[in-house]
Amino acid sequence: MTTAANTAPIVSAAASPKKDDGGWQWWGTLLVAPYLVVFVVFVLYPVGYGFWLGHNIESYVEIFHDPIFLRAAVNTVLFLLIAVNLKMFVALLLSGFFAIPRWWIRILGLLFILPWAVPSIPTILSFRFMLNPEWGVINQLYFNLTFEDGPNWLNDPILAMSLAMVVHIWKSLPFWTLILLAGRLAIAKELYEAASIDGASNAQKFAHITWPSMRQLYVTCTILSMFFTLGDFNSVYLLTGGGPADLTHVLATLGIRYIRLDRVDLAMASIMCALPVMLPMMVYMMRRLSK
Amino acid sequence: MRKIVGEARLLLIGIPVFLWTAIPLYHMMLFALSPKEAAFKGKLWPDNPTLRNFELVFGQKHYYLNNLWHQMWNSLIIALAVGLLTLFVATAAAFAISRLRVRGGRIIMNMALLTYFVPAAFLALPMYKAMATYGLLNTQWALILAMVTIATPYAIWVLKQAADKLPLELDEAAIVDGATAPQLFRHVFVPLMAPSMVAVGTYALLLAWNEYLYAFLLLSRDVDTTLAVALGAFLSADDSPWELLMTTGVIYALPPAAIYYTFRRYMAADLTSGSVKT
Numbered sequence: 001m002t003t004a005a006n007t008a009p010i011v012s013a014a015a016s017p018k019k020d021d022g023g024w025q026w027w028g029t030l031l032v033a034p035y036l037v038v039f040v041v042f043v044l045y046p047v048g049y050g051f052w053l054g055h056n057i058e059s060y061v062e063i064f065h066d067p068i069f070l071r072a073a074v075n076t077v078l079f080l081l082i083a084v085n086l087k088m089f090v091a092l093l094l095s096g097f098f099a100i101p102r103w104w105i106r107i108l109g110l111l112f113i114l115p116w117a118v119p120s121i122p123t124i125l126s127f128r129f130m131l132n133p134e135w136g137v138i139n140q141l142y143f144n145l146t147f148e149d150g151p152n153w154l155n156d157p158i159l160a161m162s163l164a165m166v167v168h169i170w171k172s173l174p175f176w177t178l179i180l181l182a183g184r185l186a187i188a189k190e191l192y193e194a195a196s197i198d199g200a201s202n203a204q205k206f207a208h209i210t211w212p213s214m215r216q217l218y219v220t221c222t223i224l225s226m227f228f229t230l231g232d233f234n235s236v237y238l239l240t241g242g243g244p245a246d247l248t249h250v251l252a253t254l255g256i257r258y259i260r261l262d263r264v265d266l267a268m269a270s271i272m273c274a275l276p277v278m279l280p281m282m283v284y285m286m287r288r289l290s291k
Numbered sequence: 292m293r294k295i296v297g298e299a300r301l302l303l304i305g306i307p308v309f310l311w312t313a314i315p316l317y318h319m320m321l322f323a324l325s326p327k328e329a330a331f332k333g334k335l336w337p338d339n340p341t342l343r344n345f346e347l348v349f350g351q352k353h354y355y356l357n358n359l360w361h362q363m364w365n366s367l368i369i370a371l372a373v374g375l376l377t378l379f380v381a382t383a384a385a386f387a388i389s390r391l392r393v394r395g396g397r398i399i400m401n402m403a404l405l406t407y408f409v410p411a412a413f414l415a416l417p418m419y420k421a422m423a424t425y426g427l428l429n430t431q432w433a434l435i436l437a438m439v440t441i442a443t444p445y446a447i448w449v450l451k452q453a454a455d456k457l458p459l460e461l462d463e464a465a466i467v468d469g470a471t472a473p474q475l476f477r478h479v480f481v482p483l484m485a486p487s488m489v490a491v492g493t494y495a496l497l498l499a500w501n502e503y504l505y506a507f508l509l510l511s512r513d514v515d516t517t518l519a520v521a522l523g524a525f526l527s528a529d530d531s532p533w534e535l536l537m538t539t540g541v542i543y544a545l546p547p548a549a550i551y552y553t554f555r556r557y558m559a560a561d562l563t564s565g566s567v568k569t
Contacts, residue, residue: 027472028393031383035399035443038380041425042418042440043406049424050417097304108305110552112312117551119501121522122540126319129533137318170315178559224408231410233504238523252412256508259416271413282408289448290401 054268063269068257072249073273075161079250080226080277083165087173088222092214094173095180096206116174124238127167128154157247160240164248168235172228176221183217184210220288223281230274319544322537344538353535355525358513366500366517366543369431373438374496378488380439381446386480388447389454390462391472400451407444412504414441419508433509434517438502442495449494449561453487454480490561493554497547518543 063069098109115123130136133152142150154160191209200208233252240248242257249257251274258267323344325337346352351359384403388396418437419428427433457480465479481488503519510516522543525536551558 024391024472025394028387028391028396031387031391031476032393032396032399034380035384035403035447038436038440038443039399039402039406042421042436043402043409043414046414046417046421047409049420053417053420094308097301097308100301102301105301105305108309112308113551114316114548115312117497118316118544118548119503119519121503121519122319122537122544123315125522125526125536125540126315126322129322129537130315130318170311174312182559227408227410229410231412231414233412233415238503238526241526252410255412255416256504259419259508264416264420267416271416274410274413278408278410282405285408286401286404289404290397 050268050271053265054272056265056269059265059269060273063266063273066266068246068249069254069266069270071247072251072254072270075248076230076250076252076274078161079165079168080229083168084222084225084229086165087169088176088218088225090169091173091176091180091221092218094177095184096210098177098181099184113174113178115171120171120234121238123171124167124234127163127170128239131163154240155244157244160244160248164236164239167239168229168232171235172225172232176225179221180214180217183214187213216288220285223285226281227278227285230278319537319540322534323541325534327532327534344534345542348535348538348542353532355521355532356535356539359518359521359539361514362516362518362521363542365431365515366519369435369438369517370496370500372435373442373499374492376435376439377442377446377495378492381443381450381491382481382484382488384443384447385450385454385484386476389451390457390475390480400447403444403447406440407448411441415504415508418505422509428509429511429515431510431515434502434506435499437505437509438495438499441505442498446491446495449491450484450487453484453561457483486557487561489554490557493550493558497550500547 098105098112130138131153133139133150133155138153139150142148151159153163187209192205195205195209231252232250233256236242236248236250237253237256242249242253246257251270254270255267258264258270321335321337324340324342326339326341326343348356348359351357384399387393388400393399415437418440422428422433422437427436461479461483462475465475470478500517501519502517503523506517506520507523510520513521518539522536522539525531525539
């Protein structure tokens with residue numbers, strides 16, 4: 001790792017006569033102090049306390065005997081593998097679509113960002129209402145088409161889990177599309193022009209120019225998205241509430257369930273179980289970002 | 292001809308993208324504008340669109356809505372406080388780390404980054420316990436400080452990235468002229484960083500306004516909570532007045548949408564390019 005290579009050394013010896021007077025360091029310390037306080041009081045202490053609460057081996061024995069925990073762990077893994085990757089792949093494709101210069105695509109792009117910009121609670125409740133088996137609009141359309149009653153969407157754990165993934169994708173797809181679009185627009189146009197002259201097809205341009213330039217960004221975004229998705233409480237809680245029969249929990253909602261049962265130790269233990277997955281990702285991200 | 296085929300193929304993507312984005316939002320709007328009986332009939336547009344629901348909501352004419360104005364005010368105050376505090380903490384830290392090169396700045400940056408990677412729902416539980424220890428539970432400070440904690444790491448990261456791009460010569464010139472650190476901050480750093488600061492402030496403000504989990508965990512009394520929690524409370528009943536819920540939802544969603552569009556230019560430039568280093 002390079003030491004702050006791109007951090008311009010402001011107080012270079014030549015330029016600054018005041019380099020060693022101490023005032024700069026004093027001011028620097030004073031100005032980072034608010035963040036340090038926030039970090040120590042609201043991150044370091046709580047997390048340390050959490051570790052302490054989660055160090056009891058009996059809690060782990062207990063949660064590993066809890067079928068709801070095991071189900072939640074599997075759901076979480078599926079959520080990360082399926083929802084995140086599907087979302088990132090679609091975002092990659094859509095970033096290509098939104099890069100096409102058309103007036104109506106630009107307007108569509110303005111609309112497309114809305115799910116990300118507005119709060120999740122009303123929109124997820126809107127989804128929930130559409131899926132209501134009795135008066136939801138989806139089953140009404142279903143009835144009009146088939147003259148039969150539609151399924152009770154959220155009463156089936158697999159369907160409910162899949163729909164929570166749909167909601168999650170609906171909510172966060174715009175953000176990643178925007179970021180991948182920024183990555184795409186940063187690629188030099190000359191490369192594409194040269195490829196066009198050589199008679200390359202669109203697929204060839206993607207394989208030889210777009211993808212190699214965006215691969216790293218894509219991987220970084222995917223991992224970052226996995227962190228955010230691990231912390232996504234809303235998509236599951238507001239759509240299914242963990243039901244039916246506590247079969248659609250993920251780790252983010254399970255912790256709250258344990259808190260409700262007044263079992264903070266189990267809540268912390270269930271979160272700790274995500275650490276082995278998170279640590280390698282954290283190390284990778286730190287290496288990527290703190291260069 | 293080829294042009295028309297090409298345009299049609301684009302529409303083949305554009306129309307599903309439009310429907311996918313708009314349907315849940317449209318559904319919300321439709322309910323807000325529908326009379327109670329008509330709302331459940333599955334029509335694409337109500338026969339008699341009405342603003343009656345808004346009247347009921349703004350008049351607090353349902354027992355779910357008893358504290359609506361109060362909760363809207365709470366949401367607003369909390370979001371503003373989070374936006375300003377985040378901006379203050381993050382700008383100061385970014386200046387110290389990037390321009391003053393404070394000792395240990397690199398470590399602080401890494402701490403912030405690591406915090407950024409901790410999933411929000413995971414930090415919620417230990418933070419809930421900590422807030423109880425500090426005696427802040429069920430006070431709005433708990434939510435404000437929690438959201439500042441969540442927002443600052445990313446804010447510092449974005450601001451530091453932007454600060455690193457400022458030309459050195461400006462600082463050097465100011466230093467030669469005898470500027471002190473506070474003068475450098477006020478007369479060089481803040482003016483140049485203003486666009487990024489707008490982006491970061493907006494980001495923190497929207498984050499706080501839109502937050503549900505932390506608000507629901509940290510604030511329990513009806514008079515202290517935010518609109519998000521009030522909306523969540525609708526869920527607890529079987530006979531929820533959905534048309535009023537959706538109306539409140541529209542009211543709750545409009546300000547962040549408006550703020551986003553107002554500051555979109557800043558957000559797009561800084562949040563997207565700053566969030567993930569390419």
